[in-house]
Amino acid sequence: EGAFEMVSEFPAAQFFRLEHQQAGLLYRPVLFHPAGSIYISHNTKPPPQELEKLLTLAGAKLTASKRKAEVCIGMSGLGGGGEGMAVVSESWIIESISEHVMLPIDDFLIDDNGIPIRAESP
Numbered sequence: 001e002g003a004f005e006m007v008s009e010f011p012a013a014q015f016f017r018l019e020h021q022q023a024g025l026l027y028r029p030v031l032f033h034p035a036g037s038i039y040i041s042h043n044t045k046p047p048p049q050e051l052e053k054l055l056t057l058a059g060a061k062l063t064a065s066k067r068k069a070e071v072c073i074g075m076s077g078l079g080g081g082g083e084g085m086a087v088v089s090e091s092w093i094i095e096s097i098s099e100h101v102m103l104p105i106d107d108f109l110i111d112d113n114g115i116p117i118r119a120e121s122p
Helices: 012-026 048-057 091-099
Strands: 037-040 071-073 086-088
Touching: 037 048, 048 091
Parallel strands: 037 071, 071 086
Antiparallel strands: none
């Protein structure tokens, strides 16, 4: 398996495989646990079904209810989100998995049109 992992492009691939092999049946990924409940919008790229697979494999808690979500992946549309819900780009998932660490949500915030929201400079 190691020869096909594309370690230079996806440095965490080997780490995930070895972690899973060592734990065996007890393996429970927890990469996205700190994010809380995650809702995936219907208009994401990659498609929501693919993101759902990735997030599930990385230990995310998914919800079908936008109102119950703490994080929304992709443009959330008008209303319906829970108070304080963070809306982030799909890149947050891909880059977090690639780095094998949940990256800061604030670095991936987007508005309802998918435009990145940049943090204010000090």
